[in-house]
Structures are given as C-alpha cells and as structure tokens.
Amino acid sequence: MRKFPENFFWGAAASAPQTEGAALEHGKSATTWDYWFETEPERFHNNVGPKHTSNVYNQYKEDAQLMQDMSMNSYRTSISWARLLPDGKTVNEEAVAYYRDYFQTLKDKGVEPIMNLFHFDMPMWLMEKGGWEARESVDAFAFYADTAFTLFGDIIKKWATFNEPMVHIECGYLGDAHYPAVRDYKRAIQVGFHTVMAHAKAVEAYRKNKNNDGEISCILNLSPVYAKSDDEKDQHARHMADLLLIxxxxxxxxxxxxxxxxxxxxxxxxLLPVIEEDDLETLEANKVDFLGVNYYQPLRVQHRENPNMDVITPGSFFMGYDWPEKRINPHRGWEIYPEGIYDISMRMKNDYGNLPWFISENGMGVEGEEKFQDENGIIQDDYRIEFINDHLEFLHKSIEEGSNCFGYHLWTFVDCWSWLNSYKNRYGFYRVDIDDNFKRYPKKSSFWMKEVIEQNAIK
Structure with a gap:
C-alpha cells in the first residue's frame, strides 16, 4: 500500500454556476451565461442552459450525506457573486441563509468546504460596464470578496479567489467559448491584469479582516508544457508557451x-496593460498562502514557421503538436498523461518555494456513460478508476520526493452542467438523472474511491 500523508484532503470539486441551478430564482441576478443563453441559445449543446444544472440549491443536504457516505473529508465549490450581491452592493439575505446552511451542513458531515469566489460567472450588471476590461471590476470584486469573508468566514477556513483565470481570459478574449467572445490580445492582457489585481485586492481584504483566521489561495490550470523535440527552436516555443500561458x-x-x-x-x-500607481506593490504584498492546481492534460508545442507578427497573439510564438504516441480520452479529445502531475509537483517544489498546494481538479469526462450500467443501474466506470489511480501513483511519488501536496480533488462529485456541452460528457462519482428529478446514482468509482480514502492509500 502506498500511503498518503496524514490528514490528506480527499474530495471533489464543482462550481456554483454548474451545479446550483435556480439560475434566476431566490434573488439571483443574471450572469453572462444566463444572458448568453437567453440571446443565443443555439450556442448551447441541445439548447440546454444554466437554469437547473444539478439542482444543488435544493439537494445540497442529500449531497452532503452522500459525501459522508463516501468518506470524503473536503469539497471545493464556489459562491455565486450574482446570487450574493445581485446588484453588486446589496446583500441578498436569502442567499446568505442558503450558503450558511449549505456550508455548515458540509462541516457537520465531516466535509471541509474550500470556497472559491469566481468560476467564470461574471454578473451581467458588471459585464455591461466592461467586465474585467473595466478597472471598476477590481474594486467590485474586492468588495464582493470581503462581503463573503465577513458573512461566511466563521465557517470557511480555506478560500480561493479565482478558478482557472487563464480560461476566462483566453476563451472570452482570444476565442469564442466564453462571453463576450472577442479576439483581441491587447484587451485580453488588460483583462488578465485586472483579474490579477482583483485577486490581489481580495487577498489584501482577507488579511485586513480581523475575523479571518484561515488561508487564501487561487486555483490555476498548470498544464506542463512539452516541446516536440530538443531542437533549439522547439525548445524556445516551449519556453514561450510556458511564459505566456503558465x-x-x-x-x-x-x-x-x-x-x-x-x-x-x-x-x-x-501590449502593456494600463496600470495604476501602487498596483505592483499591492501585488507583491499579497501572495497566496497555498495554491490549487487543476490538471487534465499536458500542452505540447512546436516551433511555428513564418508566424504573422503583424497581429500578435500567443500563437505567434508557438503552435500545437500532436504527439503520435499519446494515450487519449476519445470522448473529450484530451491526452491522458499521468506523468504530468509529477512534473507539476516537482516544479512547485523546486521553482516556487515548495508552497503548500493541492490537486484542485483532475478528472475524465465520458460521453454516453449509461451504456456501461450493470443490472443494478451502477455505471461500471473502470476507465475513471484507472485514470484516477494512474494519476495518484505519480502524485504519491512526488510527495515521497518532498513536494508539499496536501490533497486530491476529482472533478466532480455529481455530474454537472458544462458551459457549451450541457451534460454530454459526465465526470462525477455520482450519475445525475436530469430527466427524473435530478436523482443521484453511485458509479463504481465512488465505491473504489471510498476505499482509497478510508485507507488513505492506493495499492
């Protein structure tokens, strides 16, 4: 048996917009997803929007019990900014009551909540003012964060400011997968800078609030970058991809x-962003206490011949490389490379002061899982068990070699709605039947993971 450290965090991850449901109910105002679905529903897989998602708003007590049944000791999700502060200023007391009961229910079941503040769900009132392009977003986010710390800091002891900020930057301002779906690198850089400053201001607010006695972090997707070859040009492409994206x-x-x-x-x-006086000093003074790391697949790159340097984008400096030896998840189109988790671990140890960190997301989405049900209705997701075990082997190796990792969370606990894929790819330990009152059904992986957690070890 390969044992993990004592008090290792075993659990799962999710987000408010992908699980809560009650999208425009109980005082919540619209987010960019609500607006986008209303105006362009054809963009969404099978025209399924964010209205109900996994119905956690009404079923969180059931889910907390299922987590306890699985012996999970931690769970990361998020607060909806548009639910807590529907106009950015006024606290929604119904939201406060919901979140307090939700978080306390988790704790009562032995599940430590790790709470994230922003998971791609920009309130529409702020988007109409420019979203993350507008400097106003920095102070608006800091106010929201401080409000959450004040209202829930007695229950929540581990916080995160953002989940994968690179995603809302890239997908919204260098692509069309997130609203506002524009392609402008200079605007993307400004969005990125304001996001970083919003993070720093939130950390600053957390430490100034004397009621807070926990820790604060950010969650980043840290795909290790690998070059096609040892050729100097390919190695430079790897260096540039790592610089720009990581x-x-x-x-x-x-x-x-x-x-x-x-x-x-x-x-x-x-391409330099507009900055304000003292911004860089604020940033330097407000480093994180720990880090969340999301890892699904590596990034493989090669040198780009004759790039168009008239219109600069990250792709001006590298291009993707399709490694012919890759193992792939055919449902998601993503490479499966468990070794990458070891390389991330060693980087955290060797290049970033061995800061405490945890795997805040790792997982495998599969389409049409229903075909793997047995006679008892339990999905035989051996592919997910193999995926998790392979990654845990390399994570264990890195911990044995001194990397300061304190937990592993799978994406996700119950199958959840995904931005533009609806429920096409399922990731959960539990299947959600969206056509039958969102009933939860355990998958084989939930029983396997329960054993891992209780033994605090893999074979």
Whole structure:
C-alpha cells in the first residue's frame, strides 16, 4: 500500500454556476451565461442552459450525506457573486441563509468546504460596464470578496479567489467559448491584469479582516508544457508557451511579480496593460498562502514557421503538436498523461518555494456513460478508476520526493452542467438523472474511491 500523508484532503470539486441551478430564482441576478443563453441559445449543446444544472440549491443536504457516505473529508465549490450581491452592493439575505446552511451542513458531515469566489460567472450588471476590461471590476470584486469573508468566514477556513483565470481570459478574449467572445490580445492582457489585481485586492481584504483566521489561495490550470523535440527552436516555443500561458499568472500570484521577460515582450509589441500607481506593490504584498492546481492534460508545442507578427497573439510564438504516441480520452479529445502531475509537483517544489498546494481538479469526462450500467443501474466506470489511480501513483511519488501536496480533488462529485456541452460528457462519482428529478446514482468509482480514502492509500 502506498500511503498518503496524514490528514490528506480527499474530495471533489464543482462550481456554483454548474451545479446550483435556480439560475434566476431566490434573488439571483443574471450572469453572462444566463444572458448568453437567453440571446443565443443555439450556442448551447441541445439548447440546454444554466437554469437547473444539478439542482444543488435544493439537494445540497442529500449531497452532503452522500459525501459522508463516501468518506470524503473536503469539497471545493464556489459562491455565486450574482446570487450574493445581485446588484453588486446589496446583500441578498436569502442567499446568505442558503450558503450558511449549505456550508455548515458540509462541516457537520465531516466535509471541509474550500470556497472559491469566481468560476467564470461574471454578473451581467458588471459585464455591461466592461467586465474585467473595466478597472471598476477590481474594486467590485474586492468588495464582493470581503462581503463573503465577513458573512461566511466563521465557517470557511480555506478560500480561493479565482478558478482557472487563464480560461476566462483566453476563451472570452482570444476565442469564442466564453462571453463576450472577442479576439483581441491587447484587451485580453488588460483583462488578465485586472483579474490579477482583483485577486490581489481580495487577498489584501482577507488579511485586513480581523475575523479571518484561515488561508487564501487561487486555483490555476498548470498544464506542463512539452516541446516536440530538443531542437533549439522547439525548445524556445516551449519556453514561450510556458511564459505566456503558465508563468504570466503563476508568477504574480505565487511570487508577487510578473516575469521581467513577459513585461519586456509586451512592451516591445505595444501590449502593456494600463496600470495604476501602487498596483505592483499591492501585488507583491499579497501572495497566496497555498495554491490549487487543476490538471487534465499536458500542452505540447512546436516551433511555428513564418508566424504573422503583424497581429500578435500567443500563437505567434508557438503552435500545437500532436504527439503520435499519446494515450487519449476519445470522448473529450484530451491526452491522458499521468506523468504530468509529477512534473507539476516537482516544479512547485523546486521553482516556487515548495508552497503548500493541492490537486484542485483532475478528472475524465465520458460521453454516453449509461451504456456501461450493470443490472443494478451502477455505471461500471473502470476507465475513471484507472485514470484516477494512474494519476495518484505519480502524485504519491512526488510527495515521497518532498513536494508539499496536501490533497486530491476529482472533478466532480455529481455530474454537472458544462458551459457549451450541457451534460454530454459526465465526470462525477455520482450519475445525475436530469430527466427524473435530478436523482443521484453511485458509479463504481465512488465505491473504489471510498476505499482509497478510508485507507488513505492506493495499492
């Protein structure tokens, strides 16, 4: 048996917009997802929007009991900004009552809640003012964060500011998977800078609030970057991809400063964001206490021949590489590379001061899981068990070698709604029947994981 450290955090991860439901009920105002679905429902898989998702708003007590039944000791989800502060200023007391009871119910069942503040769900009232492009977003987020700390800090002891901020930057401002679906690198960089400053201001607010006695973090998707070859050009492409997509957020959030090379690159191409006096000092003074790391697949790159340098994007400096030896999840189209979790672990140890960190997401989405049901209705998701076990093997190896990892969370606990894929790919320990009052059914992986948790070990 390969034992994990004592008091290791075993659990799962989710988000408010993907699980809560009650999307425009109980005082909650619209987010960009609500607005986008109303205006362009054809963008959403099978025209399924965020109205109900997994119905956690009404079933959180049942879910908390299922978590206890699985012996989970932790769970990460998020608060809906648009539910707590529907106009950005006024507290929704119904939301306060819901969240307090939800969080306390988890604790009463032995499940430590780790609470994230932003999971891609920009309130529409702020989006109409420019969203993360507007400087107003920085102070608005800090106010929201401080409100949450004050209202729930007696229950929540581990916080996160953002989940995967690179995603709302890339998908909303260098692609069309998130609203507002524009392609403008300079705007994307400004969005990224304001996001980092919103994070720093929230950390600052947390530490100024004398009622807080816990820890605060951010959750980043840290895909390790691998080059096609040892050729100097491919290695430079790897370096640039890592700089632009990983270190551009990892360094300011953990080390309190942006890489000098990144600043010089932006200056050279007239891409520097607008900053205010004392911003960089605020950033340096408000590093995280720990880090959440989401890992699904690696990033493989190669040198791009003859890039168009008239319109600069990250892709001007590298291009993707399809490794012919890859093992792949055919349902999601993502590479399965458990070794990547070890490389992330060693990087945290060797390059980032061995900061405490945990795997805040890892998982495998599969389409059409119903075909794997046995005669008792239990999905035989051996593929998910294999996926988790393989990653845990490499995580265990890294911990044995000194990486300061304190937990592992699967995405997700119960099958959840996904932005533009609805319920096509299922990730949960529990199946959700969206056509039958959102009933929960355990998958084989839930029983396997219960054993792992109770033994605090893998074979």
């Amino acid at each position: 270190r551009s957020l990892l360094d300011p959030i953990v080390l309190g400063k942006f890489p000098e090379e990144l600043i010089e690159l932006y200056r050279k191409h007239d």
